[in-house]
Amino acid sequence: MIPGEQFKKACSEFSVQDNVVTVDDWEKNWDQLQNRRLVIEKQGPDAEPVLPMIQHADKKTDILLVLFAPVPAGAMDALPNLRLIGAARAGMENVDVQAATERGIFVHHIMGRNAHAVSDFTIGILIAEARNIARAHMAIKQGTWRKSFVNSDIIPEISGKTLGLVGFGYIGQLVAKKLSGFDLEILVYDPFVADDVVASYNARKVSNEELFTHSDFISVHARLTEDTKGLIGNDEFRLMKPSAIFINTARAGLIDEDALYDALKEQRIAGAALDVFPKEPLPENSRWLELDNVTMTTHIAGTTVNAL
Numbered sequence: 001m002i003p004g005e006q007f008k009k010a011c012s013e014f015s016v017q018d019n020v021v022t023v024d025d026w027e028k029n030w031d032q033l034q035n036r037r038l039v040i041e042k043q044g045p046d047a048e049p050v051l052p053m054i055q056h057a058d059k060k061t062d063i064l065l066v067l068f069a070p071v072p073a074g075a076m077d078a079l080p081n082l083r084l085i086g087a088a089r090a091g092m093e094n095v096d097v098q099a100a101t102e103r104g105i106f107v108h109h110i111m112g113r114n115a116h117a118v119s120d121f122t123i124g125i126l127i128a129e130a131r132n133i134a135r136a137h138m139a140i141k142q143g144t145w146r147k148s149f150v151n152s153d154i155i156p157e158i159s160g161k162t163l164g165l166v167g168f169g170y171i172g173q174l175v176a177k178k179l180s181g182f183d184l185e186i187l188v189y190d191p192f193v194a195d196d197v198v199a200s201y202n203a204r205k206v207s208n209e210e211l212f213t214h215s216d217f218i219s220v221h222a223r224l225t226e227d228t229k230g231l232i233g234n235d236e237f238r239l240m241k242p243s244a245i246f247i248n249t250a251r252a253g254l255i256d257e258d259a260l261y262d263a264l265k266e267q268r269i270a271g272a273a274l275d276v277f278p279k280e281p282l283p284e285n286s287r288w289l290e291l292d293n294v295t296m297t298t299h300i301a302g303t304t305v306n307a308l
Contacts, residue, residue: 167222186204
């Protein structure tokens with residue numbers, strides 16, 4: 001997604017005399033890139049052997065810059081002079097931060113690099129699901145002038161409704177700010193954000209239960225950790241209004257997939273908009289393809305030219 005040559009161009013800004021930069025592409029095949037990075041995100045940097053480029057690099061190398069490429073402890077041991085690892089992304093799933101800390105190596109990442117991209121996309125996919133935009137488009141492409149949908153009896157306007165945000169970091173805050181013109185009531189569940197920060201966005205901090213009970217739109221913007229894995233499951237989906245819509249542009253692992261699928265199939269909630277899935281790409285026979293009350297995209301929320 002960010003080729004080695006772009007890293008090299010960025011490195012030309014370093015005002016270091018006799019600066020030597022070597023670059024490579026971790027994976028040139030787009031489909032393989034998606035598969036490999038998902039494995040790393042789920043299994044960590046030890047999911048692959050140390051990359052040959054790192055293994056055979058100049059032992060004087062003191063800075064290593066990556067996007068998705070894995071940096072396990074073995075990679076650090078291969079570069080005894082290493083002082084800084086830069087990950088050009090918000091997450092650090094591909095870097096063994098503990099191993100770096102033990103070796104006195106700084107790790108830098110880019111919090112919020114795609115926050116505008118993801119927040120824009122979240123609003124777009126929310127409206128697309130609520131108003132059947134993608135389904136109507138697909139129907140026209142298939143030769144049908146479709147005006148009847150699963151949610152035809154409850155198609156909402158956004159104005160005056162209640163938005164629930166699970167996670168209120170950079171992205172959640174931007175979603176709240178950008179949707180403020182719709183005059184929504186905004187509820188926030190995030191134990192790690194101070195009440196006054198939430199209040200500064202004209203939002204109200206509530207419990208997880210209150211958010212799922214009262215929200216018309218629920219959008220997830222939490223980070224995936226061992227503590228947040230499966231954060232949202234049967235209990236939460238059973239609290240939701242039958243007219244509510246669930247949006248996930250964060251990580252699939254935050255959600256109990258079976259619980260969400262059942263809630264949609266049984267039409268206990270009105271719909272969902274999803275950019276992330278446990279298995280990507282979806283298999284041809286995926287059960288998600290059977291549902292007519294979900295808008296799906298191909299994990300592209302954070303991918304804009306500006307963000308990259």
